[in-house]
Amino acid sequence: MKRLILCVLMAAALPASAQNLLIRDATVHTAGAAGTLKDHDVLVQAGVVRAIGPDLAAPAGVTVIDAKGRPLTPGLFGGLSGLGIEEVSGEAATVDAGLALGTMTPPHEGSSWRPEFDVDVAFNPHSAAIGVNRVEGITFTTLSPSALPGGSFVAGQGSVVRLDGRYDAALAGSRSLFIDLGSDASVLSGGSRAGQWMLLEQAVAEARAGSGDLLTRAGRATLARYLAGGRVVFQVDRAADIRQVLAFAKKHGMRPVIAGGAEAWRVAAELKAADAVVLVDALANLPSSFDSLASGLETAARLHRAGVKVGFSQRGDATHNARKQRQLAGNAVAHGLPWDAALAGLTVVPARAFGLSDRGQIAVGQAADLVLWSGDPLEVNTWAEQVWFDGVAANMRSRQTELRDRYLAPEGALPRAYTTN
Structure with missing residues (x-):
């Protein structure tokens, strides 16, 4: 009361x-x-x-x-979510996060490989899910497209949106391409994660040549933009796959953001050298697949000690539970992450990771997206x-x-x- x-x-x-x-x-x-x-x-x-x-x-x-x-x-980051593009996860008619246009074999013009797919245009600022999370201090989130059966592991594009009820909520300069990798996405790449790298290299070659059969004309133009320093979010957990991501991103001029990163601590030195941000789920304490055998509650703390920039994003039903982001951060503090680093992982780290220089901190000249709390915000x-x-x-x-x-x-x-x- x-x-x-x-x-x-x-x-x-x-x-x-x-x-x-x-x-x-x-x-x-x-x-x-x-x-x-x-x-x-x-x-x-x-x-x-x-x-x-x-x-x-x-x-x-x-x-x-x-x-x-x-x-x-500062206002808190809601992670990679479907806030505004997903109303009820169990009702397909209210979920606009994924594209499934049919199988990709054989590849053809207009196939399921559509990197030009952009979820921003489906954003509904009056979604009931937004209000539930906004009153818990969540002021911005990154719209994350989903890789679906009948679609591609190159899921599409999304931007950071503000959750203040405006229609033009996408923030300039934050648009990113999303790619899902590893065992969960292997069904979309012929049953092998090796196929993912083969197909990605083919897609890059088509984008550079301006022709080919895997991508549409719009898809080639879209991918080409990310080959000139564009931001790409890779959903990936296994340490070996993360190393491949870093090599691929360096080879093709991409700025990688690692989402998930259950085994990221194993390749912390490579991540630091690449200046890559890792968005971890700090509640992932047990392996959920063979890709995350080395997952643990200390992942965020280990990465921070190695000098890696750490933010937070949930797996699973992230849209309706974005308000639990601070619980992730508090859990990371309980397992060795300094309190200030945990707050940064909810604010300035994701803001800078997605190209936002004017928010994420309380500092002169920054946008006044603020939250007043009853007590420790990580409790x-x-x-x-x-x-x-x-x-x-x-x-x-x-x-x-x-x-x-x-x-x-x-x-x-x-x-x-x-x-x-």
Whole structure:
């Protein structure tokens, strides 16, 4: 009840049009070189952080929020997800993340190899799944296409989107190509992971030549763009496969991001040398396949000690559980990852990995995507008291809170199911 009252009061105090505010007396976790700043103020003007320091003066017309020492962080990353392109995972008509146009054998013009497939255009900013995760401090996610039977292990493209309800949510410069590799994808490559590399090399050759049978004309043009320094997310777990990814990316001028990386710690030196970011599932404590025999709860800590940039992304039902990202980070802390590195893995590391230089930290000049917490944000018994996008207070309600309020309210003349508010 205290949480509900506080959220309502704060939402009332900040009109939707407000972009100028001063958050006083916060424990500011900057996720940057400044580290944690206790008893500091953060001034936001025109949606951007303008000043950070103790006892800042409040300009005229600026809304003042007293944080009372509570933690303030950048908005959190929801991982690689289908937020906005997947409503109910069990209902195919509401899932727009994958493309399956038929088998790829024999390959032909218009085959299932369609790297030009881009999930951004299917994004629905009013998906109920977004609200449920936004009120838990998730402010941005990377839309991740899925490799489906009848499709290709080159799953398509997706961008980072902001979860503030806007239609034009994709952030410029963040678009990435997604490729699934390893045993789970071998059914899409003739039953062998060796076939994946054969087909990838053929696709690259076609993109460079401008002709061929595996890709469409649009597919060749799309892939060609990623051969000139483009970002490619490789879903891969086995250490041997990760080494192949790094060699392939270097050979063809790609910037690799490793997703999954269950055995990434085994090739940490190579990952550091390649300056590759690894997005790990820190709850993957047991092998789920022969590709992840060396998985463990210490993966994030091991990678960090080796100098590898570590972020977080869940496997499985990542869309509806994006709010559990901070649980992943907290679990990594419990197994050796420094707290500041865990917060960075939820904020600045994924932001920079996907080309976002203006968010992911609390620093002067950064976009004011902020979250005020009831306590340590990496603890499961704390909650987000208020979320801001560019200094604008987010509506701290979701489908879940609305259902809660409906069925906890005193019964009136009609059954609760008929309540309209």
